[in-house]
Amino acid sequence: MTIKDRAAIVGIGQTPFAKRLEPSETELACMAIRDALEDAGISPAEVDALSSFTWESSEENEVASNLGFGDIRFFSRIGYGGGAGCATVLHMAMAIATGQASVGVVWRSRKRGSGARVWALAQERMADVFKSSRPYGLVRPADEVAVLTRRYMHEYGMTRDHLANVALACRKHANNNPAAQMYGKPLTRDQYLSARWIAEPLCLFDNCLETDGALACVLVSAERARDCKHRPVYVHAGSQGMTAPHPTMMNHFCDEPLDGPSWATARGLWRHSDIQPADIKVAQIYDAFTTLVPLSLEGYGFCKRGEGAAFTEGGALELGGRLPINTAGGGLSEAYVHGFNHINEGVRQMRGTSVNQVPGADACLVTSGEAVPTSAIVLRN
Amino acid sequence: MAGDEKMIDGWPLPVTDDPLDREFYRAARRGELVIQACGDCGKLRFPPRPMCPACQSLAQRWQVLAGRGRVWSYTVPHPPLLPVFNAQAPYNVVVVELDDAPGIRLVGNLVAGTEAPLNSVDPATIRIGEPVEAVFVAMAEDVTLIRWRRPLS
Numbered sequence: 001m002t003i004k005d006r007a008a009i010v011g012i013g014q015t016p017f018a019k020r021l022e023p024s025e026t027e028l029a030c031m032a033i034r035d036a037l038e039d040a041g042i043s044p045a046e047v048d049a050l051s052s053f054t055w056e057s058s059e060e061n062e063v064a065s066n067l068g069f070g071d072i073r074f075f076s077r078i079g080y081g082g083g084a085g086c087a088t089v090l091h092m093a094m095a096i097a098t099g100q101a102s103v104g105v106v107w108r109s110r111k112r113g114s115g116a117r118v119w120a121l122a123q124e125r126m127a128d129v130f131k132s133s134r135p136y137g138l139v140r141p142a143d144e145v146a147v148l149t150r151r152y153m154h155e156y157g158m159t160r161d162h163l164a165n166v167a168l169a170c171r172k173h174a175n176n177n178p179a180a181q182m183y184g185k186p187l188t189r190d191q192y193l194s195a196r197w198i199a200e201p202l203c204l205f206d207n208c209l210e211t212d213g214a215l216a217c218v219l220v221s222a223e224r225a226r227d228c229k230h231r232p233v234y235v236h237a238g239s240q241g242m243t244a245p246h247p248t249m250m251n252h253f254c255d256e257p258l259d260g261p262s263w264a265t266a267r268g269l270w271r272h273s274d275i276q277p278a279d280i281k282v283a284q285i286y287d288a289f290t291t292l293v294p295l296s297l298e299g300y301g302f303c304k305r306g307e308g309a310a311f312t313e314g315g316a317l318e319l320g321g322r323l324p325i326n327t328a329g330g331g332l333s334e335a336y337v338h339g340f341n342h343i344n345e346g347v348r349q350m351r352g353t354s355v356n357q358v359p360g361a362d363a364c365l366v367t368s369g370e371a372v373p374t375s376a377i378v379l380r381n
Numbered sequence: 382m383a384g385d386e387k388m389i390d391g392w393p394l395p396v397t398d399d400p401l402d403r404e405f406y407r408a409a410r411r412g413e414l415v416i417q418a419c420g421d422c423g424k425l426r427f428p429p430r431p432m433c434p435a436c437q438s439l440a441q442r443w444q445v446l447a448g449r450g451r452v453w454s455y456t457v458p459h460p461p462l463l464p465v466f467n468a469q470a471p472y473n474v475v476v477v478e479l480d481d482a483p484g485i486r487l488v489g490n491l492v493a494g495t496e497a498p499l500n501s502v503d504p505a506t507i508r509i510g511e512p513v514e515a516v517f518v519a520m521a522e523d524v525t526l527i528r529w530r531r532p533l534s
Contacts, residue, residue, distance in 0.1 A: 134393040136474050136488050200459070
């Protein structure tokens with residue numbers, strides 16, 4: 001038994017995205033979930049299953065109480081921050097495929113725009129894995145990814161122009177998306193190359209946005225999906241993944257530091273998928289940092305090790321290119337809500353309603369955070 | 382830590398009394414770089430953990446290494462950082478692969494000497510693969526950090 005096409009996403013919802021929103025994270029979560037259920041045409045009273053991130057502050061019972069859900073029979077949480085997004089969909093598809101759930105809601109709400117930066121909450125005395133790095137001034141996720149970026153440049157000849165290809169593709173897509181934080185704000189290559197440094201070799205535009213916002217999806221069985229308001233978007237395949245020896249952000253305590261968690265996730269994903277990388281015409285690739293895109297292109301099998309940077313050349317990642325990615329703007333230019341906006345955009349591509357619709361797209365890869373234990377799904381229509 | 386004049390206010394430092402890794406910090410205070418090794422099969426591992434992933438043994442020992450390595454990669458952080466680091470930014474952070482423990486890489490800084498600040502080496506001169514050697518920098522009564530300098534010879 002597999003989950004293959006047995007569950008479908010039938011509703012999506014999201015709040016506005018902004019640097020600062022007034023409502024609480026729980027309130028934003030409830031707004032996004034309410035809108036997703038409305039989009040599906042399903043009453044809140046029918047919801048019986050929930051899945052979200054361990055980092056999520058809106059508790060299941062609070063969400064259920066606010067929205068008027070009935071009995072809840074399945075609830076799960078996925079760890080590791082930005083690695084969790086696609087796994088919430090995967091867990092819900094598993095629950096529905098096995099009959100544990102009938103109407104499932106998955107969501108992420110986060111006020112990372114107006115709230116504290118996680119790294120700035122560092123304690124003066126650390127007992128966790130950061131005790132080996134923060135005392136040396138390697139403080140932020142950007143610093144850790146910068147170390148990997150420099151090594152990747154050294155080994156495979158990636159340049160800042162390649163990273164700019166990623167940033168500019170996402171920005172171009174966001175410029176067509178009225179919901180994006182960077183709507184109406186073009187970015188040129190010159191602006192990219194002259195931007196201020198965050199952690200060399202990463203500049204401002206290699207980093208994702210800081211966003212307040214929430215998103216949600218509603219899943220039901222394939223049978224039920226045919227009676228919902230929109231064209232069903234089937235969860236064709238999915239996998240979680242940690243690559244041995246299972247490092248998190250600081251991926252250099254191992255023999256092959258450039259083999260991130262996407263490598264293990266991809267092996268699990270494609271094994272159960274009739275749709276293979278060569279069949280994928282559009283992808284939503286987790287982009288907290290530009291570097292993660294070439295690394296993911298390799299991990300998920302769109303090119304070989306070391307070819308991810310060259311893959312980005314010639315507008316390959318833009319609408320009309322070889323593999324348009326992050327067609328709503330991604331974490332770099334639409335919103336950074338721990339990658340959940342990639343899921344909703346994958347659904348829009350499969351419905352044919354994206355502001356940057358890829359003609360003929362019948363399957364979409366969605367990935368969660370490369371560089372932490374992660375997950376990915378293949379959606380199809 | 383009260384009364385220790387070397388303690389720099391706000392500098393993030395490790396807990397040093399965890400039985401799992403306190404020997405690493407004790408050794409650093411003596412001016413030695415030690416890495417955890419499996420007490421049965423001898424495989425080195427970092428960061429310290431209770432079990433050997435190669436043979437599942439809980440036995441462990443600490444192996445003294447030479448304190449020499451090569452720059453595996455580096456970055457140059459710019460503000461906004463924690464206030465103590467903003468004051469010295471931009472500075473380098475290097476990841477050093479140890480000569481006698483391939484695959485084990487330690488985060489540190491390339492500095493001009495034991496007393497030199499984080500920004501004492503021009504980042505434009507740093508090269509991946511260049512040899513470095515450990516220097517031991519006392520930060521608090523119980524914390525000596527291992528940084529790196531270019532070999533003197």
